[in-house]
Amino acid sequence: MPVKNESVVIKKYANRRLYNTGTSTYVTLEDLAQMVKGGEEFTVQDAKTGEDITHSVLTQIIFELENKEGQSMLPIPFLRQLISYYGDQMQMVVPSFLEQSMIAFSKEQERLREQITAALGNGPIDMMSMKDPMKALEEQTRRNLQMFQNAMRMFTPFGVPATNDEQEEEKIASPPEKSDELSELRNQISAMQRKIDEIDNG
Secondary structure (H helix, E strand, C coil), X not given: CCCCCCCEEEEECCCCCEXXXXXXXXXXXXXXXXXXXXXXXXEEEXXXXXXXXXXXXHHHXXXXXXXXXXXXXXXXXXXXXXXXXXXXXXXXXXXXXXXXXXXXXXXXXXXXXXHHHHHHCCCCCCCXXXXXXXXXXHHHHXXXXXHHHHXXXXXXXXXXXXXXXXXXXXXXXXXXXXXXXXXXXXXXXXXXXXXXXXXXXX
């Protein structure tokens, strides 16, 4: 048995079968999804070439889950927007933003779970009692979107300033106690831009 948190190697064969070298058993994409949910680390390698194909397999897992009835999480507008960034200058910024957004959301999820559990209890759903946790989730999402819009604005050609409405929305979406999050994101993007400039000038 592999040590806890030790990355297990999953080998993928030409016949698409997946072999868990840690347990010496064949597994399915569903098994890998459960491993992810359980916090188990693993990498997937092509059994013939040894190439790391973890990314493509995880993407395949998401595809399978998205196609299960009632399990879809990625809204169409999000998918359209994501597709539009491929090949765009923003492509290199999006992964970092999505990663930071998910980290922030993960930090909030336990508190949200507790609120939702407390609201639902063991009885029927009370929509009024669900109001506060849902509001908190919507607020977190809104803050993430606002941070992303601000980041996109930094890369707008000729430094086009934000409109009065956008400036007012930014003030509302980024109160003093949350300004550090936006500053950190801006610093990260600025650092990335400097690296791009260094490469271009190199």
